[in-house]
Structure formats: C-alpha cells, structure tokens
Amino acid sequence: MNVLRLSLQEIAHRKLSFGLGLLSVMIAVGVLVGAVTMLGGHDLRTEQLVAQKEAETREEMTRMEDDYRRIMKDMGYNVLILHKDQSLEELQRLNYPTHYMPEDWAQQLADQNVETLNHLLPLLQEMVSWPEMKREVLLTGVRGQIPFADSPKNRRPPIMQPVEQGEIKLGADLAQSLDVAEGDTVTMRGRNLLVREVYARRGTQDDLTAWVSLRQAQEWMNRPGQINGILALECLCNVEELGSIEYHVTRILPDAQVYEFSSLIAARGLARQRAAEAHEKAIEQEMYYRASLREERRAFAGILVPVSALGAAAWVMFLMMANVRERRAEIGVLRAIGVSARRVQSAFLLKALLMGVFGGIVGLVVGSVAGAWLSEVPPGSEGFTSLLNARLLVGALVGAPLLAALASWLPARAAARQDPALVLQEE
C-alpha cells in the first residue's frame, strides 16, 4: 500500500467529487488554451485573408497590365518626340511636325537605353505634292527602328519594318484612291517605286500616308541628316511612372519635347492605379477590422482567463475541504496507526495533482480544438498545427497541477493537522 494507490482507490470511490474538480481544472485550462489558440488562430487567419486579398489584387493588376500591353501593342507607337519649338497646335492642324532635329537624336536615346521607351522610329514627315498623281500626299520617310544598346528590348519584333530604297508602302485609303495594290509600281517625283505593302485600314491619318525610305524623303524634302519626329512606344509597365517619359527624354535631349497620344492607356492605367489603391484600402480596412476584433477577443480573454482560473481554484479548494471533512474518520485512524501528517497531506496533494494533470490534458485538447474552431482555423486545416504551441502544452501540463495543488494546499494542511485523538473520541 502506498499513497498513490490509496489516492487512486479513493478517486475511484468518489468519482463525482474528482470529476467535478477535474471539470473545473479542465475549464480553466481550456479557457486559457482556447484563448491563446484563438488569438493565434485569429492572427493566422488574418494573415491568410490578407495574403488571399493581396494575391487577388496582384492577379487583377496583372490581368489589367496584360490588357494595357495588349492595347498598347494594338495601338502601336504612343509617343512622338519632337523638337522643343514645335507648336502642338500647328502639329494638330497640319498633322505633321514643322520643326526639324538631327537624325542622330534617335541614336542618342537608343544609346542611353531609356527604361520606359521601346521601338524608337525616327521619321521625316511632310505634306508633299505627287505630280504624277496630281495630288498632295503625307509622305513619311523612315529608316527602320533604332536598336537599343545591349537591351533585351531588341528581341521584340519591330512595330514597323524599314522601307528600302526604291520601294513605297501605302495607307489603305491612299492605295484605294490611287487604285494600286501590293506589287504594283508607281512613279513618284520621277522615280519608279515598288509598292511593297498596303497597310490594313487603321482609322487614322496613316490610311492616307505614303512611306518611303528616310534617305529618299530627306532628298525630296531637301533635309539631309534631319528628321522631324521620333515615334516610340512608351512602356506603361509601371503605372506610377506614367508621365515621367518627358523627364527621361529631355534629360538626354534637352531640346526635345514629348507628345503622348496614349490618353486611353493613361486613363486605364489611372483606373488600374485607383483599383490598386482601392484594394489596398480594402486590405487595410480588413486588417483594421480584424485588429479591432482581436483586441476585443484579447480583452475578453484577459478577463475570462483569470476569472476561470480563480473560479477553478476556489472550486477545487471547496471540493477538497469537503473531501477532508468526509474523510475525517479515515484521517484519524491513519494518523492513529502511525501514518505521518506529511503523508496524509501528500495524499490530498497527490489527488489534487492528478486532478490537475488529467484536467490539464483534457482542457488542453478541448481548448485547442475550441480555440481553433472559433478562429476559423479548424483542426485539419492549413496552419492548424502551427497553433499548437509547445510552451503552451508544457505550461498547461505544469500549471494545471500546480493550480490544483495550490488550491488544495490549505485543505490538505488542515487534514494533516487533524488531531486523531479528537476524531477517535468523537467517533
């Protein structure tokens, strides 16, 4: 016979009393573990929700950017670099620039590899007479796109192929009015030119334009080594940089100005930016809401945990007091036959420890599951295992028996101090 065996048999005999004590410890541990797990789960769920919303935002932004790229690609060039003295009002009126600049400006831009510019195309454009056809035509001389210095941008296919000497390319409406087709030969200013390509209708002034080589145009317009515009494609990969092209270009070409005709893209880019801001705001609001909810839960747990711990301690103390009273005669006879006061006390404390250990284990399991459910991270779901905290496990398994033992200390001491003579005389 030893104290453990005595305690276990006594527990088996008074199951209800032990069960009620165990239940109170379980509730106290369950509330503590549940609160910690719930708060941990809340944080985890917040991270998951924010990550999900951020992923949705990224996905939407990516989709919108794809849209812009597609739009830009469909639109072709969206930037025209002009001499700084070029009047935009005159450009609008005449549909071609009237101020000229050196041809090598395009090369300078290419050499500096301006980040936000793709597809540089120098051109010389004027309204010229076409005597053979007895009409005027918007003639554009191009030499093909200027390659950038060591840039992967060169791998992209050019928007416009160069026009070779002795060839001409025509807009759709112009070709139709001249009644010429690809492969025909036309005479312009005394030179026979092969119609290399007739462009599909674009709905712009390009439909009435004729393209020849830059050299040919410079010769006819008597502008050797000169151009009056550089077409480019502005990359709107980063919407925040919209409008910064002017800064980048004039840093390299101080005497240039930039005319953007990408308002649609800009509008859409702005819309995208607004959408991104709205998403960020929504995430901020969600985080604010969840932070408020967390604070409410933390405050509630801050009251509930100590109340349940004190309640459990008081209840265990009451049960142990009742147990001591119930076992008064037993204590008396044990003391009479020589069982020491310390051993009698240890029997009661051992019972309390067992109550604490089993209550702690059950409370740990119940609290973990309940806390996880409350925080919407149910057992088996992603991240649940991360909520199981080793320190909490050890804390519960040490703290619960300690709580029960402390609550039982006075009753156990009272049991040990009982005078066996008094008890036996009363009996």
Added chain:
Amino acid sequence: MVRIAKVSKIYRAGNEQVRALDDVSLEVNAGEFAAVQGPSGCGKTTLLLMAGGLLQPDAGSVEVDGEDIYAMSLERRAQFRARKIGFVFQQFHLIPYLSVRDNVLAPTLALPISGAAERVEELLGRFNLTSRAAHTPGELSTGERQRVALARAMLHEPRMILADEPTGNLDEHNAAIVLGALAGFAEDGGTVLLVTHDRMAAGEAGRLVRLDAGKLADDGGSSHRDQQVAG
C-alpha cells in the same frame, strides 16, 4: 510493556473543566492482558489514547517499551506507533473504499513492513477472511469488519494492542473470536490494554483495572476468568 505514571488530563470547554484522569498510574507488562472498566465518562478511552501516544497528558508520563513517548516529536511518535502499537476500535474505522486486503495492509502507509504480503495472507486465513479479501468493508458483516480491524492491528507485529470496546457491536460468537485473538496475542508476549463495558470481555482479561471519575479505583485484581481458572 506500558508504564503510565501519575498522568492527569483536564478537558476544557470554555470556562468548564472536566478532569478526565487524575494522577493515574498503571503498568501493564508484556504478556499481560489488562481490561479497564468503569462507568461512562470515567476516563477509560482517555487512558487508552494516552497509552497509544495519541493524547498528551497534562501531567505525568507514559512509557511504552521503555521509551517516554511524549518526549518524542509528533512524527517520531507516529513512527513509534506504526512500529509498536496496534489499535482496535468499536467502530472498526476501516477505510471504506479499500478492499479487506488493502485495509489490513494500511499500516504499510506509515512504514514499510518486510514480508507484509505474506503476513496479510496469513492473517486473512487466521481470521477466516480469505474469501472476503477483495471485498470492501461495506460488503462485510460487523463481525468480519472487526476481524479485519484486528488483522490490521496485528500486521506489523506490534508490542502492544490497544482495544477500545472492540466487542461493543458484536454478537457473542464474533466477540469470542476477537477476545480469543487478543488473549492469544498476550500469550505470545504482547501487551493488551482493553477498554470495555462488557463483562464477558473483561472476563477474558488476565487483569482488571477499574476507573472511577478519572481515578484508579481498583488495580491488580484478578479477572473473573483468572478466578475461575484458579478455582
């Protein structure tokens, strides 16, 4: 042996004082079976508890086996009881949730007893309790319960058994078994101090001591049994 020398005990309840024992001396030797008789409230149980080291006298001393038990600390006195004294009570005082076997083994809670497992089986057999070994006290008759209490008192082979009205709740048959066991213990060299109202029980003792109002009224007289044996 137990030597009680000039012990007095006064119980106090508020301003009331009750002199339970007044300058009582008594010596019961090894191998002696002494019965203490007297009217209710004469101090019999007080004397018994005092002899067992459970109740400190206000004056006088108690020696058991040559040791002054009240000169010992509480813990040492408890160990002394566990080694040398066995108790039997009228109300049996068995532990209700332990089996008969575990109740008999209860003294091992105080001190380890070598050969306790064999000894318990021997005692269960001796008191005809083997078939009841796994039962709890609530499943036993009163006679069986007192036999369990007796077995418990004898497990550690004490030098002295103190019995307080052990036959008070028993029929004649069971009372005879208990008294026979106590007499046998004394014959084997143990000391028995029996407190009883029961004339038959007192008659089994080798020596009869009478207490009256806390004083020793008569000591040393042969018991009825001794007179019969002598006659």
